[in-house]
Amino acid sequence: MLLTSKIEPIEDRQVVIKVTGSMTLGASLKVLDAQVQNLVSNGVNTVVFDLTGVDFIDSAGLGLLMLARRLLEKRDAMLRLCGAQARVRALLRMTKTDALLHLDESLEDSLEAIRRN
Numbered sequence: 001m002l003l004t005s006k007i008e009p010i011e012d013r014q015v016v017i018k019v020t021g022s023m024t025l026g027a028s029l030k031v032l033d034a035q036v037q038n039l040v041s042n043g044v045n046t047v048v049f050d051l052t053g054v055d056f057i058d059s060a061g062l063g064l065l066m067l068a069r070r071l072l073e074k075r076d077a078m079l080r081l082c083g084a085q086a087r088v089r090a091l092l093r094m095t096k097t098d099a100l101l102h103l104d105e106s107l108e109d110s111l112e113a114i115r116r117n
Contacts, residue, residue, distance in 0.1 A: 005020075024058045024061055040077070045072075046077060046079075052107075057088050065079075
């Protein structure tokens with residue numbers, strides 16, 4: 001399935017990136033990577049990846065999430081993931097990146113976690 005993303009502002013300098021399709025190596029993932037880097041360089045300090053529509057993720061997709069984490073951490077900013085399907089959760093557990101990435105059940109849970117910080 002083709003990767004698409006939609007950026008939705010939450011509040012000032014906070015966005016949700018709704019991702020659908022397969023987060024796999026290719027031009028669409030490069031576009032998403034450029035969008036994330038642009039958001040961070042323009043001062044966004046909170047990014048939530050809504051993965052509800054993601055059916056598969058490979059090492060390139062995982063790499064994008066880890067890069068986003070590093071970029072945001074350098075700016076003392078926050079990254080959260082939400083809505084990951086079982087297959088994506090399994091990959092995060094298998095690679096032990098679930099210990100590094102904040103993963104919430106739903107977008108509402110992510111937004112609540114942001115409000116608490």
